[in-house]
Amino acid sequence: MATFEKGNAVIGQSGGPTLVINQSLVGIVKKLKKYLEIGKILGAVHGVKGILDDEFVDMKQLDDDLLEKIAKTPSSALGSVRLKPKKDDVLKMFDVMKKNDVKYFFYIGGNDTAETAFIINEISNETGYPLKAFHVPKTIDNDLLVNDHTPGFGSAAKFIAQAFIGDNLDNRSLPGIKVNIVMGRHAGFLTAASLMARKYKDDGPHLIYVPETTFTVEKFVNDVKEVYQRLGRCIIAVSEGVSDEEGRPIIEKEVFFSTPETVIDKDGSLLQKQREVDSHGNIQLSGSGALGDFLAMIIKEKVGASRVRADTFGYLQRSFLGCLSEVDSREARLVGEKIVDYAAEGKEGGSVAIIRKDSPKYEIDTIFTPLHTIAKKTKSLDSRYIINGNDIDASYLKYVSPLVGEIPEIAIIEDDRI
């Protein structure tokens, strides 16, 4: 039977948390516990930062009952981090790992996390430190290559579906124009999931903008005007990362003057600050209502509607308690278990990816894929799903619905007068 070399294992979590990232953590821990060759299972506190600082949780001390509760708890139980280690950092990490007799490293996260695992793996090969490094997928953005979809996405998509269903009903009741900003820096999968809210005639979202097509304020205004004149209301889903033809985010280009980073002070002087950038080079998009407020202002000005509102769904999309997709939970657990299987088989330097089987019923499989196939790269929404730069084709539902699962049923009074 396949097994491990004698030694200890480190697990870390990195990047933006999700509702099911702890399922993957618990999947790895419970599976590793079955192997006598694995001595300690160390949880790195705040990912690579915990390794650098020699800060670990002894995961074998946590009983199964607690582990199962943690598995159902949103966010990263070990703490997360956004840190791309430099060569010196990695060498320092190897010192700490050596001291702790670490032979296996499992890192749960998105493409930046896979990049970190890749860097660590490369330097281990160069320097001869005997580490086997693995990545386990997680991201609500659903933008990892090789994978059909990623753990964390299904639950976030469920949040988006339930949010837009509710908001559409609210807007039917008190009509107006409503802009909802959805997470997604480069990929529109999550924003496209708003399509699930359409059930009855004239249901919103009526317009959907993803980062994969060029966004211009002019087209946006014309689109909104057309819907508003036709229906007397309009619900709009906009990815936070929508960009111009040169790929420059609208939030950076157009919203400059209305962001909190640039406002007029009481005395009339201009306060200007740089937007925040993390060590992977990502500009802060979330955690501000600026893009939504900007688009609402433009609509008020140019469309002339009286009731215009904007909501930015923000961190609720990845953290809201109780909005779990069952499928997503199960698959997040599975990828954690599977990476341990692959590691036990002697594989190394790779990630586990979810593949969808070509079957009438929704079924998946997993494969092992080298780290370089996932690291740093971004998968985009297939262009066949994007209609006219402002909508998503109904065929996307076939892709997304099985990942979301059951959604509470609603009904309306179907009456032309409402």
Add this chain to the structure above:
Amino acid sequence: MATFEKGNAVIGQSGGPTLVINQSLVGIVKKLKKYLEIGKILGAVHGVKGILDDEFVDMKQLDDDLLEKIAKTPSSALGSVRLKPKKDDVLKMFDVMKKNDVKYFFYIGGNDTAETAFIINEISNETGYPLKAFHVPKTIDNDLLVNDHTPGFGSAAKFIAQAFIGDNLDNRSLPGIKVNIVMGRHAGFLTAASLMARKYKDDGPHLIYVPETTFTVEKFVNDVKEVYQRLGRCIIAVSEGVSDEEGRPIIEKEVFFSTPETVIDKDGSLLQKQREVDSHGNIQLSGSGALGDFLAMIIKEKVGASRVRADTFGYLQRSFLGCLSEVDSREARLVGEKIVDYAAEGKEGGSVAIIRKDSPKYEIDTIFTPLHTIAKKTKSLDSRYIINGNDIDASYLKYVSPLVGEIPEIAIIEDDRI
């Protein structure tokens, strides 16, 4: 047995929708259907606007199966409105009612809705139009007098609890300062419900600001600084209606220059617009991220923290599908049924209010109360719950928890290093 005079009834929904307002609608409809004296049950499309325009849905045409699905659907199924009718409007409404042989009018909503019912009732008394007018309570703000609490609040409070639990876990994982703006123009009940998120040591929200106490930017900055220096992170719950010592909302006073209504245009000129006001005189507070963004900017400047984020929960608080409190649903149905009982007994010109019994187990009763006791007035959070202007006393949990009911369980790794 008590019964009705022969005639028709009109039901309307008004003001901001909730998750359970349709339970009250269905409660009224199903109960009225039992009385042979009531001919037609007319649903006014968009409240008093539907009466003015003679636009009604025949509620008897909707079968019980559909009614039960509608009861579980968020938002106002008949459409809502924010309209305070003038005397001429009411006289016109009486013409339409006379034409439709309407003797009974049920209006579901908050204190503005009760005011409208009161105005209609007064003019009916003055002019001798034989109308019996009733109000049925609904508001996520929980700010109606006489009532221990209002239908709609429990489900919104559940949303707030689940949102803050998730956000607190997210912030444990990636520490920083996080401002969350919660609905509540004059009353802090909903913001105070964020207290339910505290379970483990140092759980957020660490600071809670309600409209019932004076908000100053200076105190706010000092409070945040203290928590951030102590814990390295800080989660803050802020009511959208927080105001200065003269009762002027901070959003109006301080946020002026960063709202979408006042921004610098590309050419450097200042775009200024009046903020929106409805016919009850309420300024628009929701549907913009301006207050949160302003507070985040101030914190970045004055506290010097690197990771500062703001989320404005917005319309999700009253519309998010699948976040129902069972107790809230049941009570919303009950108040609809009870108002019909009171009407059948010959009562008129009043509302049904929820009273909490003084018993060890949570139990309620309802009473009939005159419209003037509810109309326009606002109930505030009792000052005994408010601590130091920046926190809520744990005794508030005894008040709010039974209204929210079950919340999914979570667990964390209790380790000083995390």
